[in-house]
Amino acid sequence: MNNPAEKPEIYQYVGTRSIRPDGVDKVTGRARFGADYFLPNMVHGRVLRSDHAHARIVSINTEKATALAGVVAVVTGADFPDIPRTMIHLGEQQADIRDIAENVMARDKVLYHGHAIAAVAATSLEIAEQALALIDVVYEPLPVVMDLDAAQADDATLLHSDQVTMTMTGPVENAQPSNVAMYMPLPKGDVTQGFEKADVVIENSFQTATVHQGYVEPHATLVDAQVGGKTRIWTSTQGPFLFRTQIAGALAMSVSELQVIPTEIGGGFGGKLSIYLEPVAVILSRACSRPVKMVMSREEVLRASGPASASRIWVKVGAKSDGTLVAAQAKLEFEAGGFKGSPMVPAVMTMFASYNIEHVLLEGYDVVVNKPKASAYRAPGAPQAAFAAESMIDELALKLGMDPIDLRLKNAVDAGDLAVYGPPFEAIGLKQALQAVKTHPWYGQPLAENQGRGVALGFWFNVGMQSSATVRLNEDGAVTVVTGSPDIGGSRASMALFAAEELGVPPDRIEALVGDTESTGYCDTTGGSRTTYATGMAVVEAARDAVQELRRRAALTWELPLEQVAWQQGRAVDLTAVNDPLPLAELTANAGQTGGPIAGSAELNAQGVGPGFGVHLCDVEVDQETGATKILRYLAVQDVGKAIHPSYVEGQLQGGAVQGIGLALNEEYLYTDEGVLDNPGFLDYRIPVASDVPMIETHLVEVPHPAHPYGVRGVGETPIVPPMATIANAISHVIGKRVTRLPASPPRLLALIDQ
Amino acid sequence: MARNHVTTTVNGEQVEYLCDTTQSLLSVLRDELGLTGTKEGCATGDCGACSVVADGRLVCACLMLGVEAEGQQIETIEGVASSAGLHPLQQKFLEHAALQCGICTPGIIVAAKALLEKNPDPTEEEVRYWLAGNLCRCTGYDKIIRAVLDTAKQIQGVSS
Numbered sequence: 001m002n003n004p005a006e007k008p009e010i011y012q013y014v015g016t017r018s019i020r021p022d023g024v025d026k027v028t029g030r031a032r033f034g035a036d037y038f039l040p041n042m043v044h045g046r047v048l049r050s051d052h053a054h055a056r057i058v059s060i061n062t063e064k065a066t067a068l069a070g071v072v073a074v075v076t077g078a079d080f081p082d083i084p085r086t087m088i089h090l091g092e093q094q095a096d097i098r099d100i101a102e103n104v105m106a107r108d109k110v111l112y113h114g115h116a117i118a119a120v121a122a123t124s125l126e127i128a129e130q131a132l133a134l135i136d137v138v139y140e141p142l143p144v145v146m147d148l149d150a151a152q153a154d155d156a157t158l159l160h161s162d163q164v165t166m167t168m169t170g171p172v173e174n175a176q177p178s179n180v181a182m183y184m185p186l187p188k189g190d191v192t193q194g195f196e197k198a199d200v201v202i203e204n205s206f207q208t209a210t211v212h213q214g215y216v217e218p219h220a221t222l223v224d225a226q227v228g229g230k231t232r233i234w235t236s237t238q239g240p241f242l243f244r245t246q247i248a249g250a251l252a253m254s255v256s257e258l259q260v261i262p263t264e265i266g267g268g269f270g271g272k273l274s275i276y277l278e279p280v281a282v283i284l285s286r287a288c289s290r291p292v293k294m295v296m297s298r299e300e301v302l303r304a305s306g307p308a309s310a311s312r313i314w315v316k317v318g319a320k321s322d323g324t325l326v327a328a329q330a331k332l333e334f335e336a337g338g339f340k341g342s343p344m345v346p347a348v349m350t351m352f353a354s355y356n357i358e359h360v361l362l363e364g365y366d367v368v369v370n371k372p373k374a375s376a377y378r379a380p381g382a383p384q385a386a387f388a389a390e391s392m393i394d395e396l397a398l399k400l401g402m403d404p405i406d407l408r409l410k411n412a413v414d415a416g417d418l419a420v421y422g423p424p425f426e427a428i429g430l431k432q433a434l435q436a437v438k439t440h441p442w443y444g445q446p447l448a449e450n451q452g453r454g455v456a457l458g459f460w461f462n463v464g465m466q467s468s469a470t471v472r473l474n475e476d477g478a479v480t481v482v483t484g485s486p487d488i489g490g491s492r493a494s495m496a497l498f499a500a501e502e503l504g505v506p507p508d509r510i511e512a513l514v515g516d517t518e519s520t521g522y523c524d525t526t527g528g529s530r531t532t533y534a535t536g537m538a539v540v541e542a543a544r545d546a547v548q549e550l551r552r553r554a555a556l557t558w559e560l561p562l563e564q565v566a567w568q569q570g571r572a573v574d575l576t577a578v579n580d581p582l583p584l585a586e587l588t589a590n591a592g593q594t595g596g597p598i599a600g601s602a603e604l605n606a607q608g609v610g611p612g613f614g615v616h617l618c619d620v621e622v623d624q625e626t627g628a629t630k631i632l633r634y635l636a637v638q639d640v641g642k643a644i645h646p647s648y649v650e651g652q653l654q655g656g657a658v659q660g661i662g663l664a665l666n667e668e669y670l671y672t673d674e675g676v677l678d679n680p681g682f683l684d685y686r687i688p689v690a691s692d693v694p695m696i697e698t699h700l701v702e703v704p705h706p707a708h709p710y711g712v713r714g715v716g717e718t719p720i721v722p723p724m725a726t727i728a729n730a731i732s733h734v735i736g737k738r739v740t741r742l743p744a745s746p747p748r749l750l751a752l753i754d755q
Numbered sequence: 756m757a758r759n760h761v762t763t764t765v766n767g768e769q770v771e772y773l774c775d776t777t778q779s780l781l782s783v784l785r786d787e788l789g790l791t792g793t794k795e796g797c798a799t800g801d802c803g804a805c806s807v808v809a810d811g812r813l814v815c816a817c818l819m820l821g822v823e824a825e826g827q828q829i830e831t832i833e834g835v836a837s838s839a840g841l842h843p844l845q846q847k848f849l850e851h852a853a854l855q856c857g858i859c860t861p862g863i864i865v866a867a868k869a870l871l872e873k874n875p876d877p878t879e880e881e882v883r884y885w886l887a888g889n890l891c892r893c894t895g896y897d898k899i900i901r902a903v904l905d906t907a908k909q910i911q912g913v914s915s
Contacts, residue, residue, distance in 0.1 A: 019849045026857035027845040029792015029832035036791040214892050216796040216804055217858040266858025267892050298797040489855035647852035651894055658895030682801035690896040691887040
């Protein structure tokens with residue numbers, strides 16, 4: 001799949017491997033990321049972070065810091081507005097704006113080691129660091145709650161005394177203050193009856209660690225908060241409009257007082273949907289009337305941003321002897337960190353969404369602990385749920401003596417089937433993806449001693465939501481596309497290809513830009529695998545709007561009715577065959593004479609999103625002396641709807657697979673008993689490096705999604721769902737024992753082998 | 756604190772700057788010289804985003820002091836392309852879509868260029884181990900490795 005000369009079948013440009021519009025900037029070092037912005041008269045901001053994982057703040061004395069030469073502002077929680085508890089809409093989910101504000105700057109309590117408690121702005125970073133050391137904080141330490149058991153014990157220390165367990169419809173019955181923030185059941189049929197019908201019933205419990213998104217670019221922002229003017233915020237974000245909403249909410253401002261300018265973004269994977277530094281920089285900038293730049297260190301990134309939830313999932317499944325799944329039950333517990341809001345809900349909804357099962361009961365628990373507030377991470381919750389579910393399907397295949405792909409094919413959902421969470425699926429390519437793995441030459445290949453093969457599937461919803469786009473035609477016939485969706489993995493290339501196809505203009509004549517919150521219409525985040533789907537749909541509609549105008553100008557020139565003018569391959573064509581075709585560049589050159597500049601725009605709320613299904617295959621070799629696992633071969637297959645730029649689609653599959661390899665084999669937050677992260681750097685929180693992995697083979701299944709003009713379905717998140725289960729299954733087959741806890745790092749695996 | 760006067764050569768051009776004794780070469784490049792193509796991902800030498808070449812040796816600019824550059828030849832990503840056009844590696848990175856977010860790309864191109872200058876015909880394994888100090892979280896490395904191998908093949912083809 002890596003032949004750049006590969007030709008598409010029905011489209012002229014869509015499906016080709018064009019050069020991305022921002023490519024030259026990115027390979028020459030010209031592209032400006034979050035930390036690459038500077039302003040005249042700028043000062044540097046730094047954050048003082050908590051030394052305790054759980055403590056009451058008794059007092060903060062900033063006098064000595066304020067007196068230090070070069071310090072221009074010192075702020076604490078008292079300088080931030082006291083925001084009432086309010087749920088606000090943040091695109092894919094709702095969030096409590098008070099939690100967000102308290103996570104950005106603690107008020108009365110610190111809830112994790114590294115929680116922000118004060119900040120300083122100074123004329124140099126060194127002075128700012130010295131000033132932090134001069135701030136006196138008196139803490140009253142509280143017992144530290146570091147895991148699910150401690151948080152749910154009868155005598156557990158409460159993180160939030162006013163928190164009770166909520167359900168989707170209100171508090172649970174007889175609600176008492178609790179570290180369990182939410183309980184969500186998802187029932188279907190009657191599981192007790194279901195298990196009675198089963199010939200085989202198995203159960204097990206699975207655990208995953210706290211991990212980090214691991215983007216290479218640390219959080220960075222530059223803020224100029226002018227008195228009486230707009231507050232301008234340059235920042236590395238997945239969603240400038242989402243950030244505007246959150247920052248305005250946290251600071252009790254109106255969104256129109258803020259201009260958020262997204263810089264190039266050096267990775268996010270969900271972690272740059274959360275605000276951290278921005279409100280702090282606004283308050284500092286206001287206090288000193290100068291622009292303030294703030295950049296996190298890697299240690300701060302790991303201690304105080306991101307992480308993805310640790311989880312524990314107990315699961316029980318029942319099947320007939322012919323492999324028909326009849327019942328599934330699970331209890332899913334997810335750590336939320338210091339504030340509620342783990343991805344427990346999507347974990348519950350995705351866990352068995354790929355299968356037709358008559359009787360299901362899934363129960364999810366969102367549990368607060370003294371760790372950083374969990375942020376979204378690529379298909380939030382789904383990889384953990386798939387690890388548990390797909391390990392059980394693998395175990396069932398062994399018990400029943402069935403091929404693991406045949407067992408999945410027998411139960412897999414298809415068009416018209418109801419998802420476990422309710423609605424019916426439209427056209428989907430799960431079965432095609434399973435078949436593609438089964439017929440792949442690797443599937444039958446023999447394995448040597450200490451080698452094993454694993455298979456698992458993964459599901460992610462994908463979302464649509466709001467997007468805007470403008471398509472402007474320049475005098476020379478070149479095209480500028482502007483959207484508000486930050487380009488995190490090459491989406492500008494897709495936007496250029498959509499416009500190229502609609503207008504009949506080669507992609508190298510198309511510039512694709514990411515605008516800010518003032519220069520472009522509202523766009524929801526680059527998240528939920530929605531950018532090529534929804535923002536792409538807006539670009540298609542905006543280009544069609546421009547084509548309509550081009551036809552109108554040609555009709556005017558030819559004095560023909562609009563219906564007599566068609567748009568074909570970049571030219572207006574006279575259907576009465578009297579006039580020669582008018583190329584786009586001629587129409588744009590003469591636009592001044594025919595009514596002025598030509599452009600198109602579109603604003604939409606994309607509906608009917610296409611779910612993504614992926615199936616992965618992995619061969620491993622386990623060194624049973626050391627517990628080390630080597631990935632020998634890796635295949636990622638996915639229904640992508642339609643690959644607009646196949647290279648960047650393959651790149652999503654390959655990148656997701658390798659992130660998953662990291663989660664399966666190595667990545668893990670290690671905490672001391674006091675709740676201090678022991679591995680806050682890339683040396684010890686080790687993400688996969690080039691020599692850890694082989695080439696990642698990809699195969700794209702294309703079942704077009706009916707709601708999108710080009711059949712696109714979201715791509716980016718699904719690829720991280722199957723890997724943990726795929727690799728755990730492969731290892732389990734080598735050692736003859738079920739891997740139930742990830743990462744399967746060498747010491748942990750060795751302990752399991754020796755058990 | 757008195758600052759140090761340093762004279763060095765960056766991308767073939769003689770430059771002078773003042774820096775603190777404790778200031779890293781990375782900070783000098785970015786904050787004193789405006790060369791922001793070299794990125795900071797960790798400041799502890801673990802991610803390779805700040806890869807530069809100092810007197811022919813591939814180093815992490817965050818692990819070298821600005822004062823150590825005195826009299827040296829420093830090469831950064833800004834010096835890889837010339838007025839004649841992109842370096843073959845840069846062109847191949849674009850053709851192979853060997854970048855997604857692009858934050859690691861400058862460091863990886865500088866590192867890969869250093870590899871091909873030492874070893875013009877590396878195996879896949881040699882490329883993987885040479886680039887093991889350059890983290891990329893987006894691509895899974897596949898297309899990066901292919902772009903480097905393809906560049907080597909192209910340069911070999913031209914020179915043979």
